[in-house]
Amino acid sequence: MNNAHINMNEFTNASRVLKQVNSLSKNEIFEKITIIALGSDKLKDYEKISNDIELYRIRLSTRNLPKNLLFQMIKYIEFFVRSILILNKTKPKVVNAHALSVLPITLFCKFIFKSFVIYDAHELETEQVSGMSLRKKLSKWLERKIIYKTDQVFVVSESIADWYVNEYQIKRPPVILNAPNRRELKRNNHFREQLGIKADQIILLYQGGLLKGRGVHLVMDAFKARNDDKVIAVFMGYGELEEEIKNAANIHKNIFFLPAVPPNVVLEYTSSADLGIHLIQNTCLNHDYCMPNKLFEYSMAGLPILVSNMKDMSDLVSSNNMGAVISDFSANGINQAIDDFLSQDLVIMKANAYNVANKNSWEIQEGKMLAAYQEMLK
Known part of the structure; x- marks a missing residue:
């Protein structure tokens, strides 16, 4: 058969x-x-x-x-x-x-x-x-x-x-x-080693398709507007916005780009970040109902997650206290949400994220x- x-x-x-x-x-x-x-x-x-x-x-x-x-x-x-x-x-x-x-x-x-x-x-x-x-x-x-x-x-x-x-x-x-296999919770340091990121900088990761409508521009614009590099953004993936991100990375010291890595090592890189973000925009019903693989990849790596207020994503994050939901998509709104997020107990959120990942592996x-x-x- x-x-x-x-x-x-x-x-x-x-x-x-x-x-x-x-x-x-x-x-x-x-x-x-x-x-x-x-x-x-x-x-x-x-x-x-x-x-x-x-x-x-x-x-x-x-x-x-x-x-x-x-x-x-x-x-x-x-x-x-x-x-x-x-x-x-x-x-x-x-x-x-x-x-x-x-x-x-x-x-x-x-x-x-x-x-x-x-x-x-x-x-x-x-x-x-x-x-x-x-x-x-x-x-x-x-x-x-x-x-x-x-x-x-x-x-x-x-x-x-x-x-x-x-x-x-x-x-x-x-x-x-779209969930990954179970993985032991362990940290890696690929982004700092390959991109020259300092040990005391907080890494916010966007991984996946670098496409319009997925909030890539929103995150990029927010980091262009930040006045410091205490928190930096790493964009890992490929797509139509790749060159724009590379150009931004050449100008702004808090924006970094890394090409997509093979599926079998994605989580090794994900676990090199401190936070995950996915601000997909509500341009259609498909986006409102989505449950992208990156959501579960972030959580399997033990990352607290910032998501947009899409129905299924926000329900998962809010009900399990594994991150925060962003509704204000202005640069100031996103940066305020990031700063507020960092003042919370991220240790508990990391544990919750990893538990959710294992329950849905x-x-x-x-x-x-x-x-x-x-x-x-x-």
Whole structure:
């Protein structure tokens, strides 16, 4: 019995999928697991991750075509056909769609291979933007048409699970959080050693995608306005704002940049900070309901966390006394919140954060995931 996981990305930072396939492999649920992703000139087309897990990256011959809707459809058709050709070799019993865009491919597998289909919604994709753009309308129409043909749906937060029940009247999906494996609570010093940060400076860490809408600008502007370097900000990740952060780091002595590190060492770096921050902005329902992996990475490293007032994030932080919630997103408001935060008992918050991380660790999520597989396959 084989399994396949389809992604519409280059699979360079796919920690959620890697945790899932490693758990399935460890528990010997399948004989062989195939991962399919997009290829590029800089990445290997084929990787053998373990004895029973292999990764294929499809380097599209149509990739350099323009990005308008017609040519995007041509690229998608090529990815669709080449994915099916790969899957025809293993004829998987279960196929996992890791985005709405690849769900039609998995449903085609259901038709030709009689596969079970799992739709793993990493985000609330149909609510990623406000308003009703053409793309959003098409996404909502597609999901509504085909979600009933899936055999299982996984989601990443309780509010998203509730949303799917209310929107489509489906059985409540299991919530599989983006949580790391349990880790012994220990400190590291990578940021101070690699970036020249002083021992008495307090490190506030933002890690993850350096993208608009995730509060990166808010944090950067706040630190540009600070008059001292008692607290410094480290941005660790990659994305469209990378050059802007590098430029700010060259000018301001309290802003630092470090490129993204591999998923297997992320927590070693996270535990080199003193505080974590994630000020995602409420630009859409997807943001309001999000429970990002960095939230649990911070807490597994024992970091108190500053978060924006998004529903699920703020509920977790406030109810467990593991950080503080920021509502005033002005530079002065953020800096005041940071200064107020530092006057509190951070020792208790660190302990609370680590306890929450262990109660929600991947070992716990793995159990929920495996139970869903067993129920589906019995």
